[in-house]
Amino acid sequence: MKRLIIRKKSRKNFITYGVVVAAFIVLASVVSAGAMPSALQGLLVPMCAYIIAAISLNLTVGVLGELSLGHAGFMSVGAFCGATAAMALNGAGVPDWARMAAAVAVGALLAAVAGVVVGVPVLRLRGDYLAIVTLAFGEIIKTVVTNLYVGKDPAGLRVGFLNPDIGLGKGGMMIVNGPNGISGITKISTLTAGFVIILLCLIIIFNLVDSRSGRAIMALRDNRIAAESVGINATQYKLMAFVISAAMAGAAGALYALSQNTVTANKFDFNTSILILVFVVLGGLGNMLGSIVAATVLYILPETWLRQFSDYRMLIYAVVLILMMLITNNAKIRIWMGKLLPHKKEKEGEAHV
Amino acid sequence: MSDFQFEKGKMVPVPSHSIIPERDLGHVPVLECSHLGVDFGGLRAVDDFNFTIGKTEIAGLIGPNGAGKTTVFNLLTKVYTPTRGTILLNGMDTHGKTTVQINKMGIARTFQNIRLFSNLSVEDNVKIGLHNQKKYSTLEGILRLPSYWKTEKEAHQRAMELLSIFNMEYMANWRAGNLPYGAQRRLEIVRALATNPCLLLLDEPAAGMNPAETAELMENIVKIRDTFQIAVLLIEHDMKLVMGICEGICVLNFGQVIAKGTAEDIRRNPTVIEAYLGKRGAESC
Numbered sequence: 233m234k235r236l237i238i239r240k241k242s243r244k245n246f247i248t249y250g251v252v253v254a255a256f257i258v259l260a261s262v263v264s265a266g267a268m269p270s271a272l273q274g275l276l277v278p279m280c281a282y283i284i285a286a287i288s289l290n291l292t293v294g295v296l297g298e299l300s301l302g303h304a305g306f307m308s309v310g311a312f313c314g315a316t317a318a319m320a321l322n323g324a325g326v327p328d329w330a331r332m333a334a335a336v337a338v339g340a341l342l343a344a345v346a347g348v349v350v351g352v353p354v355l356r357l358r359g360d361y362l363a364i365v366t367l368a369f370g371e372i373i374k375t376v377v378t379n380l381y382v383g384k385d386p387a388g389l390r391v392g393f394l395n396p397d398i399g400l401g402k403g404g405m406m407i408v409n410g411p412n413g414i415s416g417i418t419k420i421s422t423l424t425a426g427f428v429i430i431l432l433c434l435i436i437i438f439n440l441v442d443s444r445s446g447r448a449i450m451a452l453r454d455n456r457i458a459a460e461s462v463g464i465n466a467t468q469y470k471l472m473a474f475v476i477s478a479a480m481a482g483a484a485g486a487l488y489a490l491s492q493n494t495v496t497a498n499k500f501d502f503n504t505s506i507l508i509l510v511f512v513v514l515g516g517l518g519n520m521l522g523s524i525v526a527a528t529v530l531y532i533l534p535e536t537w538l539r540q541f542s543d544y545r546m547l548i549y550a551v552v553l554i555l556m557m558l559i560t561n562n563a564k565i566r567i568w569m570g571k572l573l574p575h576k577k578e579k580e581g582e583a584h585v
Numbered sequence: 586m587s588d589f590q591f592e593k594g595k596m597v598p599v600p601s602h603s604i605i606p607e608r609d610l611g612h613v614p615v616l617e618c619s620h621l622g623v624d625f626g627g628l629r630a631v632d633d634f635n636f637t638i639g640k641t642e643i644a645g646l647i648g649p650n651g652a653g654k655t656t657v658f659n660l661l662t663k664v665y666t667p668t669r670g671t672i673l674l675n676g677m678d679t680h681g682k683t684t685v686q687i688n689k690m691g692i693a694r695t696f697q698n699i700r701l702f703s704n705l706s707v708e709d710n711v712k713i714g715l716h717n718q719k720k721y722s723t724l725e726g727i728l729r730l731p732s733y734w735k736t737e738k739e740a741h742q743r744a745m746e747l748l749s750i751f752n753m754e755y756m757a758n759w760r761a762g763n764l765p766y767g768a769q770r771r772l773e774i775v776r777a778l779a780t781n782p783c784l785l786l787l788d789e790p791a792a793g794m795n796p797a798e799t800a801e802l803m804e805n806i807v808k809i810r811d812t813f814q815i816a817v818l819l820i821e822h823d824m825k826l827v828m829g830i831c832e833g834i835c836v837l838n839f840g841q842v843i844a845k846g847t848a849e850d851i852r853r854n855p856t857v858i859e860a861y862l863g864k865r866g867a868e869s870c
Contacts, residue, residue, distance in 0.1 A: 435727075436727055439726060439727045439728075439729060440723070440726065440727055443721075443723070443726025443727070443733065443737075444712075444716065444719070444720070444721060444723075444726055444736075444740075445723040445726055446726070447705070447709055447712055447713050447716075448713065448716055450702065450704070450705055450709075451702045451705070451713045453704075454701075454702035454703055454704050454705065455700045455701070455702055455703075457664065457684075457696075457700060458696065458700035458701070458702065459702070459713070460683075460684040460685050460688075461662060461664075461684060461688060461693070461694055461696075461700075461777075462688060462693070462713060462714045462716060462776060462777070462779070462780050463685050463688035463689050463716055463717045463780055464685065464713070464716055465685050466685075472723060
């Protein structure tokens with residue numbers, strides 16, 4: 233059942249903020265008390281990165297209504313640019329937190345540039361072209377980064393393509409080493425940083441959705457022809473949503489890269505894009521809290537208690553995804569669920585709004 | 586028919602000392618189409634369409650199914666690009682303009698198959714219509730600067746005023762897709778009016794309405810014209826509505842104008858009777 237009356241969105245937004253803040257306080261206190269196993273502790277920052285990627289993709293899929301199958305590509309851009317920036321600043325006397333912030337900013341900025349490059353030609357088209365082009369974009373980025381060599385010497389950054397010999401001078405250091413990716417990253421991203429970025433992204437998305445531009449974006453999702461007939465520039469607003477989404481994915485990528493020792497291009501492949509899409513679909517299109525919960529559960533479970541099944545991860549996700557679609561679209565099952573969980577009855581509709 | 590104006594969010598009659606010239610503007614053309622035509626492959630969907638509508642005129646576009654009426658609307662709003670002919674809006678050529686630019690120039694429309702933003706609330710639908718009226722930048726919206734709060738408040742007030750035309754204020758928080766059919770049609774008109782047009786195109790506004798609702802709609806269309814001082818061009822199959830409120834009627838058949846004139850002229854026109862109304866239909870009006 234879709235609800236007849238749409239409640240003020242602000243209440244739901246505050247619940248989302250509240251859940252995120254509460255979760256952070258609990259996690260931070262458990263970590264500082266030393267009660268968290270170190271294996272799990274290492275998963276917290278990547279989890280934040282996946283949450284950011286999921287809510288950013290939800291902006292494209294749920295709010296803008298366009299399918300992006302290459303979101304990991306934007307993460308990749310953010311990860312490699314961000315990590316390069318962080319390593320280039322290494323030893324320049326910049327404090328860790330500032331290096332982190334710079335890396336995230338550089339990652340977000342360059343992912344936004346990539347978003348413009350992909351979006352400008354494609355968002356003018358109608359239909360599923362964005363999905364096809366983003367899918368190709370993800371693969372192109374992977375191939376480009378696999379063949380990219382970046383080094384640093386006292387003269388500055390040196391970049392090479394296909395050829396590992398980039399003529400590093402004395403005291404030079406390889407940063408991006410082709411197929412081996414970036415290794416020897418100092419892990420400078422923290423849970424606090426991840427939490428702050430999640431909160432920032434949520435504020436940006438919620439404030440955007442509840443504003444003139446956000447309404448224009450949702451109008452385009454619901455009915456493009458009607459939106460243009462009331463004077464909304466389709467390309468401009470689609471591009472705006474897509475670029476913001478790409479920038480957030482870039483920030484997520486930078487955050488992720490700085491929580492790992494080694495990052496390779498293969499990490500951000502098609503499977504990762506689909507994984508993020510699964511988070512979004514399972515959490516509910518347009519439902520940010522849903523994306524956060526889905527990303528948390530689906531990232532932590534396979535990495536910890538369900539480790540032995542992790543080889544079958546994509547298989548299980550596919551089955552879960554199909555089951556979800558069948559269940560949420562089956563009237564009989566929904567009535568049955570409504571009887572089983574009377575208090576859920578009204579909430580059913582929220583995922584659709 | 587007396588004029589109306591907004592006062593404290595309600596529509597009230599304009600005081601009698603008002604000097605708004607009620608019909609004087611009627612003959613100044615707001616829209617002039619000459620030799621307008623479009624081909625889809627080998628099909629001439631509309632051919633040699635010549636039409637003029639005055640600044641505060643209500644005109645009707647009628648014709649059998651498939652005559653090209655909606656195609657004319659799509660040409661006027663540049664959903665389709667005309668193959669031939671020119672469209673002048675307030676004396677300005679609309680050649681090469683996009684749908685968005687046409688709306689900014691002052692043409693707003695509704696759709697035959699309702700196109701609301703069905704997942705959004707009624708109020709948001711109207712606010713989307715106000716997109717180019719109540720402006721602030723995206724950054725101001727995200728950062729919630731004072732201009733955001735000020736403009737949002739204005740937009741809310743304006744949306745409520747516009748909804749009050751059809752007494753729909755109490756539906757402001759309803760999901761647009763869940764409205765009754767008649768209310769969805771009315772909301773489309775409100776959304777179109779929100780864009781501050783000088784010409785309103787209504788595509789079968791009374792479709793699916795019962796006789797009482799249609800009668801109310803007729804009153805409201807006249808009220809809208811008088812309040813906003815705009816021209817209204819409507820496509821309609823309900824002859825009571827068309828004959829009742831349209832000052833000029835244009836009859837299309839197979840993409841060509843077969844008759845133009847007042848309701849009386851059209852009713853008596855033998856070509857129209859033959860092509861469209863049928864003798865009995867004409868008498869019953």
